[in-house]
Amino acid sequence: MIYKLENDIIKVFDKTQFNPKHILECGQVFRFGIDKNGNYFVISKDNKATIIEKDDCCEIISNNPDYFVNYFDLNTDYNEIKTTLSKNVTLSKMIPFGEGIRILNGDAHEMIFSYIISQNNNIKRIQKIIDKLCEIGIKKDGFNAFPTIDELANAPIEFYQSLGAGYRDKFLKQTADALKNINLEEIKQKSTDEIYNFLISLQGIGPKVASCILLFGFQKKDKFPVDTWIEQVYYNHFSNKKMSRPEIQKYFENEFKEYSGIAQQYLFYFERERKTKE
DNA sequence: TTCCAGGCTATGT
DNA sequence: ACATAGCATGGA
Numbered sequence: 001m002i003y004k005l006e007n008d009i010i011k012v013f014d015k016t017q018f019n020p021k022h023i024l025e026c027g028q029v030f031r032f033g034i035d036k037n038g039n040y041f042v043i044s045k046d047n048k049a050t051i052i053e054k055d056d057c058c059e060i061i062s063n064n065p066d067y068f069v070n071y072f073d074l075n076t077d078y079n080e081i082k083t084t085l086s087k088n089v090t091l092s093k094m095i096p097f098g099e100g101i102r103i104l105n106g107d108a109h110e111m112i113f114s115y116i117i118s119q120n121n122n123i124k125r126i127q128k129i130i131d132k133l134c135e136i137g138i139k140k141d142g143f144n145a146f147p148t149i150d151e152l153a154n155a156p157i158e159f160y161q162s163l164g165a166g167y168r169d170k171f172l173k174q175t176a177d178a179l180k181n182i183n184l185e186e187i188k189q190k191s192t193d194e195i196y197n198f199l200i201s202l203q204g205i206g207p208k209v210a211s212c213i214l215l216f217g218f219q220k221k222d223k224f225p226v227d228t229w230i231e232q233v234y235y236n237h238f239s240n241k242k243m244s245r246p247e248i249q250k251y252f253e254n255e256f257k258e259y260s261g262i263a264q265q266y267l268f269y270f271e272r273e274r275k276t277k278e
Numbered sequence: 279t280t281c282c283a284g285g286c287t288a289t290g291t
Numbered sequence: 292a293c294a295t296a297g298c299a300t301g302g303a
Contacts, residue, residue: 027284115284122283125301166299171286206286227284244293245285268284 003074010060010069017078018058019100020051026101026269028216030114030127031134031146044071045107046138046145063141073102078262085263088255090237098269103221103262108184110146111217116171116204118212125164132163133172152176171204178202192220207246215261224252224260233271 002014012018020040024032031043041050049062049071062068069075082099086092117129136151136159137144147155153176160169179202187195195218199210211225226234226245234248243251256263 116286118283119285120283120298121285121300122302125283128301164300166301167297168286168299204286208285212284225284228282229284272284 001075002077003069005065005069008062008065010062010065010072010074012058012060012072012074013056014079015058016099017082018072018074018102019098020053020058022098022100022269023072023102023104026098026265027123027272028265029104029106030118030123030130043143043146044104045110046140047071048140048143071105073105076102078102081259081262085256085259085266088263091256091263091266094237094270095266097273098266101262101265101269103219103265104216105219106216107146108188108213108217109149109179111213112175112179112199112202112205113146113152113172115209115212115216116175117165117168119168119204119206119209121168129163129165149176149179153180168204174203175205188218192218192222195220207249211249215264221261222253222258224249224256224264226252227268229268229271230264233267236271 002017003010003012005011024040024042029042029044033041035041035050039050039052041048044067047062047064047067049060049068052059052061060068060072078101082095086095113133114126114130117133118126134144134146136155137147152172155173155176157169157173160172163169165172187198190198192214195214196210199205199213200207205213208225208227211223214220215223215225226249231245231248234243234251252263253260
């Protein structure tokens with residue numbers, strides 16, 4: 001156990017496997033930032049958590065501690081996973097850059113819309129578009145909840161056109177309409193392949209976006225999404241052999257098995273931190 | 279100005 | 292089954 005619950009505050013003691021910067025800036029989530037006190041915060045669904053770094057622990061202050069124990073995946077031992085993944089020599093050299101990364105247990109519905117927006121886009125603009133999308137979400141204490149399926153389905157196409165999302169606006173509207181009569185909790189009971197096929201049947205979702213949604217929204221850690229950054233990691237650090245993105249995905253999923261998605265985050269964070277100075 | 283960003287759809291072969 | 296043009300927008 002790496003955490004304790006005290007007066008609705010989660011105290012995480014093992015900082016080698018919990019680092020708010022690594023967790024939030026490794027590209028898996030978009031509704032986060034640093035508040036005026038210099039503390040990281042993250043919004044998920046209709047919940048918000050603020051993370052305060054102390055000398056001996058990180059304190060997670062939120063409206064819903066149970067939600068965030070699950071959200072931050074606090075019952076999983078990431079040091080054990082790191083040891084396993086370190087058998088790959090190339091990856092073992094990159095893990096220290098993002099040693100406190102954890103895969104967040106995000107909301108499936110929120111991940112679907114977030115990652116439709118993410119296609120052929122950059123993270124800063126993705127965040128701006130999602131922020132605008134959330135303006136129709138319920139007002140909470142200092143933030144907006146992510147809009148529900150009904151709120152998104154009831155919004156007219158003009159709303160989506162006002163987001164600055166470009167050609168993705170119609171994908172968002174079509175997906176909102178398609179999801180209106182679907183219970184995602186029932187979808188969750190299906191096999192990974194069945195969920196994948198359901199996801200790519202939605203407009204604006206292809207192999208990469210579906211893999212992200214499976215990993216971050218359906219907690220399928222054996223998925224390894226391949227985007228432009230991962231393609232570069234592959235050619236810069238693993239092989240010069242020309243491969244398609246689906247082939248690169250297979251290559252890494254075969255290498256990292258049930259921890260593929262976690263390996264992917266270390267690689268993504270390493271490559272992106274190396275090439276973007278803030 | 280051109281290129282690129284967590285790619286997908288549509289339309290060829 | 293695989294290859295590629297076109298796609299909205301904004302920042303470098």
